[in-house]
Amino acid sequence: MTNPAPVVFTRHGIMRGAKAAIPLIIGLIPFGVVTGVASQAAGLSLLEAVVMSATVFGGAAQLLVLGTWSLPAPILAATLAALTVNLRLVLMGPLLAPWYDRLHGWRVWGSLFLLVDQNWALALRELNRGGRDAGYMFGSGVVMWLQWVILTGVGHQLGTVLSLPKGHPLFFCGLAVFVSMLAGMWRGRIDILPWIVAAAVAVSVSLLLPGTFWFIIAGALAGSLTGAIRDTLKS
Amino acid sequence: MSMDPATLLAIIGMALATYACRAGGYWLFRQITPTPFIRSVLGYIPGTLFVSFVIPSLVTGGLQPTVGAAATLLTMILTRTLGLAMLAGTAAAWAVYAVKQAVLF
Incomplete structure (x- = not known):
């Protein structure tokens, strides 16, 4: 963990992170589309669905809340649900300290907005390999964010056409992302x-x-x- | 294209709560000087967090995700390629699904 080399935040690091995140999209396609379908079923407009994905950017929380959505919107219940589902992110942030302790401003607090399980795991792997470019986390986060916003929008549009039964094997993709990353966490x-x-x-x-x-x-x-x-x- | 006021407030609430989790953990950590014990705890977080995410899904999901997870893990260990591991796992889960459908009908 103690590496004397300075921490940088470069365009090159951002691009490397973005490239590393692209294979993950395959696994997340069903997740994003299903969330979009759920937002359509809950009665959200396309604009509302896309704004939710762009600002909350948390699939598990969005799916949970949308599954119990009612009108008028359950403001307090939705906020509390997002808080409990995403509490794990509290534990994840400190692991990135070797990078962010040496940076300031949007490079830290903007990158943390893009923190999700998948790019966090990628960033940890990069950190353990001695990577000193914190742009890696930002770049992979931007890719995760873009795919999430686009796929929920697509899912919302498909909403009325598409319906996958609950046990459909396509849903396994999301879990497969976690399982494959677990292999690299074994010490x-x-x-x-x-x-x-x-x-x-x-x-x-x-x-x-x-x-x-x-x-x-x-x-x-x-x-x-x-x-x-x-x-x-x-x- | 419409934006309902209550819906907008719910979305803002969810977004703020989520960002508080994303930034709050690291912000708190920045205020303290971590002891060796805290460093040791943090070292175990990645693995135990992902285990806690995966295992309950396998227990409630049964054979289909369990076979899929085994295939994902095996492919990952053998090839170290994320995309390939996910494809192999999903294919294996799909095979179980197809067999179940065939038996049911």
């Missing part, structure tokens, strides 16, 4: 216990509180704390 035997604890807690919480998203943050915190406590006791 060796030290991860065995924390990952088992995370899985057990996440599954338990998801069964105890169905329809909510607490299981993600509960599993992550339980697993990470287990690992850190074990490491402290060992040393």
Whole structure:
């Protein structure tokens, strides 16, 4: 984590990040289209659907809220739902500190607006390889944002034509993105216990509180704390 | 093209809440000097977070996503190519889906 080389933010880094994010689009197409379809079904206009995707930029939160949308719009419920679903992002930001601690202004706070699971995983991989160009995260984020806004718009237009049943295998693409990135996060035997604890807690919480998203943050915190406590006791 | 006032307010609320999560975690972290314990916790976050996302979906989804996830993981380990791993996984999940449909009818 301690790399003396200065952190930069270049056009070249932005382009590299953008290129790295392009293969992910394949996996996210169904997700964006389905969210667009859901926004049409909830009664949002095309403009409202696109503005929501452009400003919220969080698929899980949007899908959850749109599934329970009513008119007039549930302002407080929607805000709280977005907060709980996206609480995991609170844990993700600090991992990017090796880059952002040495930058200011929009390069930090604008890049963080573009933070989603997929480009976060790409950025971590780049950081671990010794990458010092924070433009990488920004560039990959712009690609994720563009595909998201465009695909929800397309989904909204397809809304009346297209309907995929809930268990359709195309929905697996979104999960496949996470699974394939998980392979790169394995650091060796030290991860065995924390990952088992995370899985057990996440599954338990998801069964105890169905329809909510607490299981993600509960599993992550339980697993990470287990690992850190074990490491402290060992040393 | 219309913009309902209540809908606009709900969207603004969602957007602010989401940005607070995106920027807030890092902002808080910037205010403190991380101890070795916090550094150790952060080291475990990526893996445990993604595990917590994936495993409950496999438990509730059953055979179809589990076979898909196994194929994705295997392809990723063998080829280290993201696009290929996702395609292989989705194809495997689709195969299970097709077999289920054939058995049902």
